[in-house]
Amino acid sequence: MNIPSRAAIIAGNWKMYCGPMQASSFAQEVVPELGLLMHQYPHLLSILCPPAISLTAVREVIDTHLFPRIELGAQNMYFEEKGAFTGEISATMVRELCTTVILGHSERRTYFGETDEMVNKKALAALNHRLRPIICIGEHLQEYEAGKTGEVIRFQVQHSLANFPAQYTSQVVIAYEPIWAIGTGKAATAEGAGNVTQLIRQLYGEMYGGDAASALRILYGGSVTSANISEFVAHPDIDGALVGGASIKSDFVEIVRKTIEVMQQ
Numbered sequence: 516m517n518i519p520s521r522a523a524i525i526a527g528n529w530k531m532y533c534g535p536m537q538a539s540s541f542a543q544e545v546v547p548e549l550g551l552l553m554h555q556y557p558h559l560l561s562i563l564c565p566p567a568i569s570l571t572a573v574r575e576v577i578d579t580h581l582f583p584r585i586e587l588g589a590q591n592m593y594f595e596e597k598g599a600f601t602g603e604i605s606a607t608m609v610r611e612l613c614t615t616v617i618l619g620h621s622e623r624r625t626y627f628g629e630t631d632e633m634v635n636k637k638a639l640a641a642l643n644h645r646l647r648p649i650i651c652i653g654e655h656l657q658e659y660e661a662g663k664t665g666e667v668i669r670f671q672v673q674h675s676l677a678n679f680p681a682q683y684t685s686q687v688v689i690a691y692e693p694i695w696a697i698g699t700g701k702a703a704t705a706e707g708a709g710n711v712t713q714l715i716r717q718l719y720g721e722m723y724g725g726d727a728a729s730a731l732r733i734l735y736g737g738s739v740t741s742a743n744i745s746e747f748v749a750h751p752d753i754d755g756a757l758v759g760g761a762s763i764k765s766d767f768v769e770i771v772r773k774t775i776e777v778m779q780q
């Protein structure tokens with residue numbers, strides 16, 4: 516069996532789908548199937564990220580089964596600890612239910628005005644509360660077409676991932692999600708995504724040193740399905756996927772199955 520230096524992650528970003536009842540019934544369907552797969556291969560985590568209002572419902576399903584390495588993640592949180600911030604949730608609140616939090620998703624950046632500075636504050640708050648942040652970065656179509664991907668990624672890495680305390684740098688997960696690939700059915704190629712993940716690892720190494728860069732997990736996201744996941748996870752620099760649309764279908768289980776197949780080769 517191939518033992519990777521970094522355990523892979525397949526995370527499902529359910530976005531604004533599935534209230535508590537629907538989330539519970541979907542979790543009851545997929546968690547047992549995922550559990551059987553997780554028993555087959557120990558170097559993989561699967562993380563379900565439903566909307567905040569549905570976290571408790573999914574937590575209950577996960578807790579009734581006690582399968583290893585099926586975790587729960589939130590899709591966002593605020594960086595302040597508590598206070599008059601209507602509609603927000605804090606790292607302490609997320610930590611009661613979750614191991615993980617997605618931060619700086621391009622939909623948050625585009626529709627809710629999140630900046631690299633805000634994402635950085637959120638990432639620091641998550642790390643200080645022992646939450647694993649999955650920090651999303653990626654370029655717009657116009658930037659991609661203008662050959663500016665490297666420049667955009669460099670700026671986002673340097674600003675979203677700044678000032679991490681040394682003891683936490685290996686907890687960080689980055690999701691490289693080219694914005695033109697999200698929800699469009701037009702995934703990047705594994706080679707193209709692999710080149711960007713190599714650049715991210717190099718930049719992280721410049722900031723935090725070689726050991727932190729080798730421990731850093733970098734996921735690909737953008738139109739991942741069971742039909743293309745194998746190519747991505749076969750790339751040595753890609754440590755898994757952040758899955759959107761396909762994560763609220765049974766295809767998610769297939770994505771995990773295919774990932775295990777590749778990892779076991």
Ligand code: PGA
Pocket residue numbers: 528692696697698699700736737738739757758759760761
């Ligand atoms: P998609 O979304 O898989 O539907 O393209 C990915 C994401 O937004 O994380």
